Amino acid sequence: MKSIELFAGAGGLALGTSNAGFDHVAVLEWDRNACDTIRRNLAAGVAKVRDCRIVEGDVAAYDFRKHTGSVEFISGGPPCQPFSIGGKHGGMDDPRNGASAS
Numbered sequence: 001m002k003s004i005e006l007f008a009g010a011g012g013l014a015l016g017t018s019n020a021g022f023d024h025v026a027v028l029e030w031d032r033n034a035c036d037t038i039r040r041n042l043a044a045g046v047a048k049v050r051d052c053r054i055v056e057g058d059v060a061a062y063d064f065r066k067h068t069g070s071v072e073f074i075s076g077g078p079p080c081q082p083f084s085i086g087g088k089h090g091g092m093d094d095p096r097n098g099a100s101a102s
Contacts, residue, residue: 001021001072001073002023002024002025002067002073003017003022003024003025003071003073003075004024004026004027004067004071005017005024005026005027005074005076006059006074006076006077007028007029007059007077007078008027008028008034008076009031010034011027011034011038011049011052012077013077014038014052015048017073017075018048019048022073022075024049024051024052025053025067025070025071026052026054026055026067027049027055028062029056030057030058032056035054035056038054042054
């Protein structure tokens with residue numbers, strides 16, 4: 001089944017969904033270092049990502065219409081704001097973490 005991965009990070013979820021039988025037509029990630037990790041895996045011949053098309057940029061700017069009718073699954077790992085560079089870096093003390101005790 002054809003799929004798209006959003007907020008791909010370094011590609012961990014993409015590897016897992018690939019192991020489950022999905023073929024990624026695109027993996028989208030805005031962080032250059034994360035994309036470089038996926039590129040290194042591609043260059044190393046990691047079978048589960050060898051056909052991935054890396055789209056480095058904002059998912060909001062991507063034209064998903066080109067996949068209408070061909071993609072059956074969309075997965076993603078939205079940023080964890082307490083820890084993400086896009087968040088406030090509150091970590092374990094950030095109430096959005098869910099692990100902080102009151």
